Amino acid sequence: MPVPARRAAHALVIMALEVVDRQRAPHHTRGAFPPHLVEMLRALARGGVPGQHLGPARIHRLHIHAAGPAFLRDDQSESPGFADYEVCATYARGPRLFAVAARIRVTGTGATCTALRLA
Numbered sequence: 001m002p003v004p005a006r007r008a009a010h011a012l013v014i015m016a017l018e019v020v021d022r023q024r025a026p027h028h029t030r031g032a033f034p035p036h037l038v039e040m041l042r043a044l045a046r047g048g049v050p051g052q053h054l055g056p057a058r059i060h061r062l063h064i065h066a067a068g069p070a071f072l073r074d075d076q077s078e079s080p081g082f083a084d085y086e087v088c089a090t091y092a093r094g095p096r097l098f099a100v101a102a103r104i105r106v107t108g109t110g111a112t113c114t115a116l117r118l119a
Contacts, residue, residue, distance in 0.1 A: 009085060
């Protein structure tokens with residue numbers, strides 16, 4: 001798996017968990033998350049998530065898999081224009097583990113989370 005994709009996946013999951021734990025303001029995630037996901041994270045931060053009373057979230061494990069072929073830029077050079085990845089991760093709160101699922105798009109200029117599920 002390309003290192004930039006792995007780093008992007010880790011950063012996006014951490015960012016989402018920081019918003020839910022109220023360690024990061026939701027508006028500081030614009031560009032990394034589309035507006036509907038920013039609003040979802042804002043609502044989760046207000047309403048709480050299961051196990052939040054056990055302490056802050058810490059990434060436990062993270063797995064990333066290509067969700068399809070990389071698409072070339074318009075100039076048909078060797079570097080991809082973008083590639084989509086599916087991410088699954090576990091995070092710990094105290095002694096308990098919880099799950100995250102996401103889909104991210106990595107481009108030459110950065111990464112965006114296009115779907116997110118916290119359980």
